[in-house]
Amino acid sequence: MVPTTNKAILNWVDEQVKLTKPDKVVWITGDEEQLQQLRQEAISTGEITELNQEKLPGCVLHRTAVNDVARVEDRTFICTPTKEEAGPTNNWMDPAEMYAKLNALYDGAMKGRTMYVIPYSMGVIGSPFAKYGIELTDSIYVVLNMVIMTRVSSKIYDELGDSPDFVKGLHAKADLDEKNRYIVHFPQDNTICSVNSGYGGNVLLGKKCFALRIASYLGRKEGWMAEHMLILGIENPEGEVRYLAAAFPSACGKTNLAMLIPPEIYANKGYKVWCVGDDIAWL
Numbered sequence: 001m002v003p004t005t006n007k008a009i010l011n012w013v014d015e016q017v018k019l020t021k022p023d024k025v026v027w028i029t030g031d032e033e034q035l036q037q038l039r040q041e042a043i044s045t046g047e048i049t050e051l052n053q054e055k056l057p058g059c060v061l062h063r064t065a066v067n068d069v070a071r072v073e074d075r076t077f078i079c080t081p082t083k084e085e086a087g088p089t090n091n092w093m094d095p096a097e098m099y100a101k102l103n104a105l106y107d108g109a110m111k112g113r114t115m116y117v118i119p120y121s122m123g124v125i126g127s128p129f130a131k132y133g134i135e136l137t138d139s140i141y142v143v144l145n146m147v148i149m150t151r152v153s154s155k156i157y158d159e160l161g162d163s164p165d166f167v168k169g170l171h172a173k174a175d176l177d178e179k180n181r182y183i184v185h186f187p188q189d190n191t192i193c194s195v196n197s198g199y200g201g202n203v204l205l206g207k208k209c210f211a212l213r214i215a216s217y218l219g220r221k222e223g224w225m226a227e228h229m230l231i232l233g234i235e236n237p238e239g240e241v242r243y244l245a246a247a248f249p250s251a252c253g254k255t256n257l258a259m260l261i262p263p264e265i266y267a268n269k270g271y272k273v274w275c276v277g278d279d280i281a282w283l
Helices: 008-020 031-043 095-106 140-149 155-160 206-220 253-258
Strands: 025-026 074-078 114-122 129-137 168-173 182-186 191-195 232-237 240-244 272-275
Touching: 008 025, 008 168, 008 240, 025 140, 031 140, 074 140, 074 240, 095 168, 095 191, 114 140, 114 155, 114 206, 129 155, 140 206, 168 206, 168 232, 191 206, 206 253, 232 253, 253 272
Parallel strands: 025 114, 074 182, 129 168, 168 191
Antiparallel strands: 114 129, 182 191, 232 240, 232 272
16 A cells, blocks of 8 residues: 655655566565564565574574675765765766666566565654655665664654655665775755665765765755764753763774663662764754
């Protein structure tokens, strides 16, 4: 059952179905019953492996291909009308040229597979700060992790109504060909494309792709910022709450600080520390 009448969504999904040619399309609702069915399907096919449920209840293992174990900065592009708009540190290609390249790779890439339509929210659904996206993927791993990392729900269609204001994301594992692996952003089109990868950083399009790269463009237009920063909450024994935002270079312990547990001596005095976000902040 298609859970929306939004023409912008339906037309876009239909276009991508015609391009990638999946055997079937499944609309993700975020309901636990549907997710459990997908977990069991992925376990049965070997896409994920169930771990010892006595020691690690609810935990599974997913392995990417040996040639697909990290984000690929040299295959990541920002495709804006002019090279200057992409900034001095990003790879750039003319949007028309890149779309032609990607469409050739996407053509029939989901034959024999299922396309999953994932509606997700960056932020609390219904909040004035929330931004909505829809990712199309042929990976159950992507579905299950987007549910963990974002708010996946059919309620997003209600929030959108007839609006075309959502970030479009298309991911296809294709052949996992590292020579034809691309992670591409079209800021003016609110579009993200990922092909020939199954690695989280390249295919969970709500994270670096949307929350940092596309959001940087949206923030510039709307008067806010998307920054590579952690946010940490701290409460003292008197109940005063403060938040710390910190920008660290890679491999400097940003996530470790975000996951800080107060030393016992301070915890006993009533200090509390919690992670709001370990990677990207919208300010």
